[in-house]
Amino acid sequence: xxxxIVTLFAGLFLSHSLAVGAGSGPEWTDVAEAxxxxxxxxVGEWSNAPDKSYQDINPRLCAQVINVDKxxxxxxxxxxxxxxxxxxxxxxARLKGDEIVLKDGDWNVRVTQxxxxxxxxxxxxVANISLKRVQLGSPTMxxxxxxxxxxLFDGKDIDEWEHDDGRAITxxxxxxxxxxxxxxxxxxxxxxPIGGGIQTKRKFKDVRYHMEFRYPxxxxxxxxGRGNSGLFFQGYEAQxxxxxxxxxxxxxxxxxxxxxxxxxxxARPPMEWQTYxxxxxxxxxxxxxxxxxxxxxxxxxxxxxxxxxxxxxxxxHRQADxxxxxxxxxxxxxxxxxxxxxxxxxxxxxxL
Ligand code: MG
Numbered sequence: 001x002x003x004x005i006v007t008l009f010a011g012l013f014l015s016h017s018l019a020v021g022a023g024s025g026p027e028w029t030d031v032a033e034a035x036x037x038x039x040x041x042x043v044g045e046w047s048n049a050p051d052k053s054y055q056d057i058n059p060r061l062c063a064q065v066i067n068v069d070k071x072x073x074x075x076x077x078x079x080x081x082x083x084x085x086x087x088x089x090x091x092x093a094r095l096k097g098d099e100i101v102l103k104d105g106d107w108n109v110r111v112t113q114x115x116x117x118x119x120x121x122x123x124x125x126v127a128n129i130s131l132k133r134v135q136l137g138s139p140t141m142x143x144x145x146x147x148x149x150x151x152l153f154d155g156k157d158i159d160e161w162e163h164d165d166g167r168a169i170t171x172x173x174x175x176x177x178x179x180x181x182x183x184x185x186x187x188x189x190x191x192x193p194i195g196g197g198i199q200t201k202r203k204f205k206d207v208r209y210h211m212e213f214r215y216p217x218x219x220x221x222x223x224x225g226r227g228n229s230g231l232f233f234q235g236y237e238a239q240x241x242x243x244x245x246x247x248x249x250x251x252x253x254x255x256x257x258x259x260x261x262x263x264x265x266x267a268r269p270p271m272e273w274q275t276y277x278x279x280x281x282x283x284x285x286x287x288x289x290x291x292x293x294x295x296x297x298x299x300x301x302x303x304x305x306x307x308x309x310x311x312x313x314x315x316x317h318r319q320a321d322x323x324x325x326x327x328x329x330x331x332x333x334x335x336x337x338x339x340x341x342x343x344x345x346x347x348x349x350x351x352l
Contacts (some may be wrong), residue, residue: 031218044131066245071095145348199332228338254305262305
């Protein structure tokens with residue numbers, strides 16, 4: 001893929017072509033081809049289950065194949081995706097040739113291009129497994145801006161945005177209508193600086209907001225170091241993180257960072273596009289006094305993960321910084337550079 005680095009400098013629009021990305025590795029997503037196609041969501045049923053066994057009366061079975069490191073995976077089995085279903089089994093598996101293999105007691109599973117098959121047990125009863133790879137997607141993928149909306153990014157330019165410190169945008173505009181974080185950490189010695197968080201030039205209070213994003217496969221990285229970014233309204237962060245297969249904690253995808261965990265973990269696997277649809281209501285003041293806190297409803301991939309949630313304090317990593325009072329002014333919407341190359345597309349906002 002050819003990448004265009006676009007720099008706005010003193011009113012000049014400079015555009016030059018580079019073979020591939022600047023500074024942070026030759027590929028956006030760094031993983032073997034087999035890894036790319038085998039990880040992700042699987043759906044199907046138990047079969048040959050003993051009469052009246054748990055699997056017999058609850059035949060539906062879902063699995064997640066989660067990339068941990070090069071050739072190393074985590075397999076997680078539940079009755080349903082996106083719900084807080086109990087985990088039947090969770091364990092480590094290895095890439096062997098072009099298939100992923102799990103062997104652990106009653107659990108004996110292979111993941112190949114044609115699906116996930118084998119045997120597993122619940123409550124000591126063994127049954128057969130046959131699941132197909134699915135992409136769960138999102139009902140709001142590709143949502144068109146409604147009448148009166150402001151298009152913040154439609155793939156043509158990044159003109160609605162600037163860096164948090166007022167610098168012209170140095171994130172990467174890709175040929176296929178996508179922008180990508182060009183991390184500050186990967187461009188340490190650049191002068192003038194490259195990377196850093198970005199914000200809208202316009203300022204907002206109450207909004208409805210749509211955005212599509214995806215994170216790369218980053219073997220060997222984990223936790224907050226993997227697929228981390230964030231979407232901020234008046235300084236409050238709806239977290240972006242590669243949270244595929246994680247527990248859905250207060251610092252993971254769909255969380256209001258360090259305040260409210262998502263109701264369910266609706267995170268999709270790396271490389272799959274995801275949607276954030278958000279309704280944000282600014283805090284209300286009367287004669288300079290805070291009357292009502294901000295509220296937010298967050299739909300991740302069409303699933304409500306925050307429902308009219310009251311925002312009780314500032315977003316801050318340090319506990320002491322969370323006591324800062326909420327803002328009483330329109331502010332830019334911003335996107336975080338947390339050193340991971342998250343991609344974004346189709347961003348629009350409607351003022352309410
Ligand atoms: Mg973040």
